[in-house]
Amino acid sequence: MKSPVLTIARQELLIARTNRLALLISGIFLGMVSVSGFISWDSHHTVNSVFAEALRHGVTSGPNPFASQQPLDLVSNTVIYIVLIGALSAILLGVQSAISDRKAGVIDLLFSRPLSVTQYVNGKFLGMQYLLVLILLTAGLLSWGSVLFIRGEMISLGNTAALAVFYLLAWLFLMPFNILGFVFGAVSRHETSALLGPILLWVALVFVIPQLGTDAHPVSLLNPVPAQAASTGAFFAFNHRILQPLSLTDRFKNASSKLLGLNNSSQGIAAYDWLSLAMAAAGMMAALLLVKRSRIRGPIRE
Amino acid sequence: MNRVYNVTMSTESIIRTRGLCMRYGGNYALKNVNLEIAAGEIFGLLGHNGAGKTTTVSIITTLLKPSLGNAEVCGLDTLRDSREVRRQIGYLPENVELYESLTLRENLLYFARLSGVAEPDRRIEDVLQFLDFTTCMDKKLSTFSKGMRQRAGIAQAILHRPRILFLDEPASGLDPQGVIALRQNIQSLNREMGMTIFMNTHSLSEVTKTCTNIGILRQGELLYQDSLSQTIAAFPEHASLEDIYLRIDADGR
Numbered sequence: 001m002k003s004p005v006l007t008i009a010r011q012e013l014l015i016a017r018t019n020r021l022a023l024l025i026s027g028i029f030l031g032m033v034s035v036s037g038f039i040s041w042d043s044h045h046t047v048n049s050v051f052a053e054a055l056r057h058g059v060t061s062g063p064n065p066f067a068s069q070q071p072l073d074l075v076s077n078t079v080i081y082i083v084l085i086g087a088l089s090a091i092l093l094g095v096q097s098a099i100s101d102r103k104a105g106v107i108d109l110l111f112s113r114p115l116s117v118t119q120y121v122n123g124k125f126l127g128m129q130y131l132l133v134l135i136l137l138t139a140g141l142l143s144w145g146s147v148l149f150i151r152g153e154m155i156s157l158g159n160t161a162a163l164a165v166f167y168l169l170a171w172l173f174l175m176p177f178n179i180l181g182f183v184f185g186a187v188s189r190h191e192t193s194a195l196l197g198p199i200l201l202w203v204a205l206v207f208v209i210p211q212l213g214t215d216a217h218p219v220s221l222l223n224p225v226p227a228q229a230a231s232t233g234a235f236f237a238f239n240h241r242i243l244q245p246l247s248l249t250d251r252f253k254n255a256s257s258k259l260l261g262l263n264n265s266s267q268g269i270a271a272y273d274w275l276s277l278a279m280a281a282a283g284m285m286a287a288l289l290l291v292k293r294s295r296i297r298g299p300i301r302e
Numbered sequence: 303m304n305r306v307y308n309v310t311m312s313t314e315s316i317i318r319t320r321g322l323c324m325r326y327g328g329n330y331a332l333k334n335v336n337l338e339i340a341a342g343e344i345f346g347l348l349g350h351n352g353a354g355k356t357t358t359v360s361i362i363t364t365l366l367k368p369s370l371g372n373a374e375v376c377g378l379d380t381l382r383d384s385r386e387v388r389r390q391i392g393y394l395p396e397n398v399e400l401y402e403s404l405t406l407r408e409n410l411l412y413f414a415r416l417s418g419v420a421e422p423d424r425r426i427e428d429v430l431q432f433l434d435f436t437t438c439m440d441k442k443l444s445t446f447s448k449g450m451r452q453r454a455g456i457a458q459a460i461l462h463r464p465r466i467l468f469l470d471e472p473a474s475g476l477d478p479q480g481v482i483a484l485r486q487n488i489q490s491l492n493r494e495m496g497m498t499i500f501m502n503t504h505s506l507s508e509v510t511k512t513c514t515n516i517g518i519l520r521q522g523e524l525l526y527q528d529s530l531s532q533t534i535a536a537f538p539e540h541a542s543l544e545d546i547y548l549r550i551d552a553d554g555r
Contacts, residue, residue, distance in 0.1 A: 004415075004416055007415040011412050015401065015404070104399055104400060105395075106399060108360075108365055108395055109395065109399075109400075111364075112364070112365060112391065112393040113413070113417050114386075114389050114417070
């Protein structure tokens with residue numbers, strides 16, 4: 001006899017098979033991850049060709065500063081795909097997890113069984129995390145495979161471990177968005193607000209908050225650089241200090257850059273960034289525990 | 303230490319409510335409802351739309367907390383012992399909704415596991431055989447008609463062999479064939495499985511053909527409760543249950 005938590009988690013996987021929107025976004029995410037290596041390789045190749053051309057015309061002399069490329073440089077774009085498409089995918093998985101039962105109209109049926117709200121929410125959480133980990137595991141294998149394929153040589157154990165830790169970090173980063181989606185899905189009256197609510201918060205966390213702390217061009221936020229350009233204005237500098245812990249994207253990008261050894265940043269663990277992301281995940285898990293039966297609404301309107 | 307529940311096994315009241323009140327804002331949906339239903343009855347709760355029938359069932363099935371009063375099922379308090387109460391009951395809401403994208407078997411497996419049914423596959427086959435519904439086992443719910451959904455709903459409600467089955471407007475939207483099939487299912491569940499049936503309805507003809515006992519609810523107040531035969535005997539001047547219902551309803555105004 002299975003526990004209700006495992007039964008609900010198992011059902012989550014069964015229903016996810018038929019969730020076209022979440023499957024589509026997850027598919028796009030995995031597709032982008034698999035071509036990420038080729039995009040990095042191609043841009044690096046282009047820069048080197050331009051440098052070689054410049055050298056040939058005597059425009060420059062000396063060694064090519066871009067000649068060497070760290071193996072994990074090839075997955076640098078994945079950092080941004082996780083922030084953009086990965087987070088959207090996590091939100092969608094969360095929203096769909098909550099509204100699938102409401103759309104099916106089975107909430108009353110479920111709670112007429114010997115099932116507590118905590119068991120229900122824990123089962124949903126377990127199912128969602130299983131799916132999220134499955135997606136990230138596939139993404140990790142695709143990244144590893146593309147680096148191997150492009151470089152044509154075995155990836156060192158150290159780099160393999162760094163890649164694995166990077167995807168662990170990605171899970172930590174995506175989990176709050178996933179839970180956010182679930183909470184909105186559980187308590188919203190309409191499907192539209194269930195989707196729009198977490199997406200607006202995602203926009204705020206990914207674009208607005210980082211932008212408030214820097215006077216850099218907004219597009220620069222999409223670069224997988226370890227840190228934002230230093231601010232020249234007191235206003236931005238003050239905001240940056242205040243909003244730094246909330247800027248999950250910056251924390252993730254910074255920790256990822258260190259892990260992958262991008263942009264000449266030293267490899268290692270960025271404790272402050274990890275702590276910020278872990279606290280965000282823990283905070284959202286606590287929010288999940290506060291979901292009450294009376295707050296889980298009945299059938300949802302489209 | 304596991305709590306020992308004193309589940310009533312006699313033919314005494316299997317459902318009892320005392321002073322049940324439900325208030326939404328300033329309005330009372332239920333006012334001091336005192337119900338007594340004995341084991342083995344097929345009880346029909348009659349009333350107009352908005353009379354409080356669904357609220358009553360929702361409280362007894364532990365889905366709602368009453369504003370005042372209490373309800374007992376098999377001698378268990380619906381608030382204090384809600385989990386154990388849920389093991390004793392099956393529930394079929396008015397609009398049977400299950401997972402459309404899944405097959406009947408997948409849907410039933412989920413509810414069987416949630417109810418802690420041992421050997422769920424075997425139990426599902428038994429239940430579907432009982433309902434003469436085995437041919438639809440591997441069909442998706444999205445292909446089901448209203449009548450088939452109703453049967454699927456009954457199947458999910460009786461998987462764990464509950465002692466009481468609650469049906470909220472079960473005949474609503476069914477064609478005549480569906481109504482007849484539903485009636486036969488209800489009667490055989492009562493007769494062969496010994497299930498007590500509690501159904502909400504405003505179909506008087508259905509009550510006449512199916513129920514052994516009735517209750518009449520009007521604007522949240524229980525106006526009347528007795529066996530169907532006693533009711534008909536008590537109003538000899540009225541030709542049908544419809545006339546009796548209208549008379550009781552008018553007297554309650």
